[in-house]
Amino acid sequence: MWNMSRAGRGNRGEYRAWMAALIAAAVAGVGCATGGTPAMPGAITPVASIDTRVSWILRLEQQRILRDAQPPAPVDPTAPAAATPRTPPATAPGGPVVMAPAREPDLALLLRDSEPAIRARAATAVGRVGIVDEGTELLRGALADPEEVVRANAAFGLGLLGSRDAAADLLPLLADPSFTVRARAVDALGLIGDATAAASIVAASGDCPAWFASLLPDDEEYPKTPEVIEVCRSALYALVRLRDFDALARLTLDADGRPVSHWWPVAWALQRIDDPRALPALRNLATSAGVYTTAIALRGLAARGDAEALARARELARSANVDFKVRTAAIALVGRVGGSDDASMLVEMLFDEPPGSPLALQIVDALGELRQPDSFNVVLDGLASPQPAMRAAALRAAARIDPDGFLFALSGLGRDRDWSVRAALAEVLADLPPAAVTPALVDLSDDEDARVHPAALRALAAVKVPDLAERLRVALQAADYAERATAAELVAEAKLPDAVALLDEAYTRGQTDTAYAARMAAVEAIARFGTEAEPTLRRALADRDWAVRARAASLLRELGIDAEPLRPAPLRVAESFFSSDALLHPAYSPRAFIETRRGIIEVALDLVAAPVTVATFIEQVRSGMFNGLRIHRLIPGFVIQTGDPRGDGTGGPGYTQRDELSPVPFLRGSIGMARAAFETAGSQWFITTAPQPHLDARYTNFGRVVGGWEVLDQLAPGDVIERVRIWDGFELR
Template sequence: MTHPLSSRSSLLLLSTACLLNACTPAVPRQTTTVAAPPNRFADATLRLIGTAQDERNTAALLPYLTSPDARYREAAALALASVQDKQATTALLPLLQDPDAATRRASAYALGQTGDSTAAEPLAVQIPTAGSAVQRRYLYEALGRCATRSSLRLLWRNAAPADTSFSTGLAWGLMRAGLRGLTSEAAVARAVALLQPRQPLAARQGAAFALARTPRLDLTPYQAALTAAVADSDPVVRAAATSALGKVKSPTIAPTLIGLVRQDADYRVRVSALRAMNATTYAPVKETAWDALTQPNSQVAVTAAEFFLAHASGEPGRQFLEKATRLTDWRVRATLLAVALKLGGPEQGAIRTAIQERYTAATDPYEKGYLLKALAEDPAAYAFVEQATFAASQPLVVGSYGMEALVAMRRLPSFSETQHGAFALTLRRALRGGDVTIMGTAAEALRDPQLNLRRLLPDAGFVVEARDKLVLPRDLEAWQSLQQTIDYLQNRPATPVPVAKAATHPIDWSVVQRIPARQRVLVRTSQGDITMQLHVEDAPGSVASFVQLIEQGFYDGRTFHRVVPNFVAQGGCPRGDGSGSTDYNLRSEFGDLRYGEGAVGLASAGKDTESCQWFITHGPTPHLDGRYTIFAQVVQGLEVVPKLAIGDKILKVELIR
């Protein structure tokens, strides 16, 4: 897409033209407007394929897999990647040898998305003869998604880490299998070997993510290799490898983590290092974490405060109170106040009073919510938190945080048994109050077997009454929570989630067709401007909905309600607490896209439940690939994204050229 000249450049060119043509009579010039390139859905057949995908109609898609037109074969395969129907496996397998490279990649991606174990061997057979490194990686990733414990070895049957032509594919195959909890000593050893500097960058990234994201690993035997990996030249590798250091169960890892927090230039590595610190390393690392509380990067400071909340012990709460009062970032301060109250000591009451006074004085609803979360560390604050939660005419956000705080308080071992009856009455009040977030949180507590509330509230009648007041699909998350509680109280099997069908909100192809292939969106925030390019050709339904909401001014004035350091900044909720939605749901569109830095995805409560909330990633988050719709990419203002904090405003969103 061509860009208009800036006003300054235009003036310079005008001045030059005047000098060159000072003696030449002015001649009127004709101007032409270059039309934005249309997207691919000008093709009626591609719209039919898109509709069949949206309707989850496998039978309608299968004939296109044998179309003489490669565009339709590829489109149908990618559509089946969103449908995720194992009934399509047999029809997709022949396309692994399709003459068209894009179709071969699409078929491998679709097979991986189905997760069909019967596809593992056919995928592995294709790896040695793959025509390119790109195709080999697609095959490996699909194999990692389809492998079982018995077929995991297929990943390295054809290659060793020493063969760099296979390294990238193998690393990402190990990563995809690891996300599913599939690993072995041989797999871990190969991933560690793939971290070596001589390996290609993409291989090192995949291996680092494999070690970081595979659950329940003990990487203590590989400590030396991992320590070498954190010196990688690429910050993505360093950040992921640093996360893996948290799986080293030895305090000897502490000096490495300290060095990363103090010296690494990339904030994402520093965040990962703080998260890798744990109770076994608390004594040697706490001074470093203490200093990190005042780092200029708020994400690092927040993570340091969360480290203390998770691991501090045996220290007086007073010192954390004193530190908190000197901090200016309200989220860091509130988290440290929670640490102070959790540790308590002789001045427990004074700490609680200080937090309550700060709550009363605070004006930001998110700060007030975090202060209620801090008070959740002390059951003596129950009455204060309950009153704040149900206070009239307050922002919805405050009530949402307050209900979470009450439930967290009930889970404390120090919560007195004499208060159990009062808590049961609070839950009943919450479920009858009509606020969807409070209702959902209360219902979740009611079915928690550890809280054993069935004896106090055995009758599901009032929960059924509350559920029947909800409106679907707008209140889907609350409906899910209440229905699960009803099933729990009535000892019934889980009720299927009522996912909205395509017929309730079909893709508006007239809207899709008027969106250029590289349409851009300007998001003006209180931290600066962000420009995103929409992926209308990969996620037409999602983009059409987003564009229509922009044109209605839906996002103007909303907030970023959720910010997780080195993960995402999320906004667009009409309630401001993450529970809001439109009155319709979208179907998931799992295009062949990856969550790199600045990817923009739709939040959901499960497949095919997307609506209006969206998030931007701080860095690569490959564990989200193929699970959450990617509908845009940040192309300008990437430096603004890590500055976004909870409560920052989405001032205006507009379509631009």
């Protein structure tokens, strides 16, 4: 049995640390609707309660607006014209910022609220809303707030907005008295991507090499103490985003080019920057005692095809006592740079592994990379595996090792019983001689399962079948939205003479879909035709799905056409949801229990960082949406992913969610919302199986594993999520 008291303990304070300051202020007598504010003469709007102000922030953030639209004032035709500023000035004439309880839903006013916690949360909202010009101006003012939490959130919000003009405003914060503010300023400079900030970041990080040297390789504590280490961590990640190896080397390498530390973020930064000058340091890091550090270094060396690390990779790949994440990374490197002896070693290892295990799949992939003829028959045996993932891996590897032998073997095979293997076959055939594979691809394009069609269509385009144009026109009328989305992409790639008209019609055809994917694909495809796309893109500015609106505006701006999506973004819940106790005053921090045949994973959901995402996830769980779904994606040392009703990575609930991006890092066991582009999250979610800093502030992080770690490590592709339930402090359902 689960320990319900521990699960519910999630400590009310986990969520209510933020609310506590607000409630305490209300009890102390800060003006609010229940706090005895005297009535004022005239038409003065009453001060709103703290709960009301919080609900305003959450709603405006979800609607992607800074304030509610105001009805136009009556016009007196005899009165002289007067220009009244939409938002009151941030400061009194000649004086400091004026702080007062906000009286209406306006993030500009809420940024100057008398409550620091309100101002801080409003700063986050301004960044998430994404109105760049006005939002940047508002947050610039908040950088001077007397409260560090407000300055920190304002800095991070500027990073989300991404205006290069804000970089100069952030630089002074690198010397802020608060290390948290410094860290958020560094994060923001990395997100903005202004390469000129690298020197300032390094100058503000002078003691970081010494701090790095004091840390153990696998230290995952967050936030670190002393707090200056978080500034140093942020500096590593920001310099990677700025693509400045020289600046990164000043923080991570000694005078002889050796890494100053084996702490895993140092290894990640040197691997992620993808610079050949990092190879000697990565070879050193591959000898680390740390699991994360070694695995990260090996993957960096594999990406660069570094043969000098092969001996170390062989040693780690063979050792059954080495952590799974390290072994899979070592096997990947062996596959990239090894030879015939390595293929023999991998074949021996394969016999010792359970069929379909992640390690077995990595071995088969590596054998495909090595392309040694002696391993062909062993790989081909994988086609008889009961595991679809293994059969698909065997198809890919066998075709690489011996294309002719693979085609001969394929002629004697029947139709695979699993659609995902048939889709994988289509992908494999795309790289083989057209004359030999076209008949099979035509059959796959008519497969009884529509989930096979996109892969078959792409393969037919790759082998350049003569009737491709007609096939694409037919596919644009398909019932399945994923097939239509693929056809739209291929129409643009093929540059059909009537492509613009076809794609405009495809966008219209997608209006009947509950899913956004076909409309999004049509919008992105038509934009490749320049200003001819403008009429369709302008229509898409008012699409019923916010994600399509936002993407259309972005594409128009890329074409040099000024555009903004229609706001507010549509809500899929009543406005009363944002003032509900379930959102504002949950009794406990909720826990999710993810049940699989291998055991149960317990996740603490983060209502502070992602309140609406958590509420939507709970709604989806209690509808039974995830019960019986496959883990359709598993990449060793990266993520496991599920939540797709279709099982092919393109499915969802029929609506999209707004991103709730935050500074919360993706460590091992973090749970995040998967998406194809910004603002397109639906029901697919992933759990990271190792730290993934490149996901930070790019994907919504809404919880972390707190139990069942051994189960997480045992999951394999194709495993089923039998059931997910929520413990809310009162019941498990």
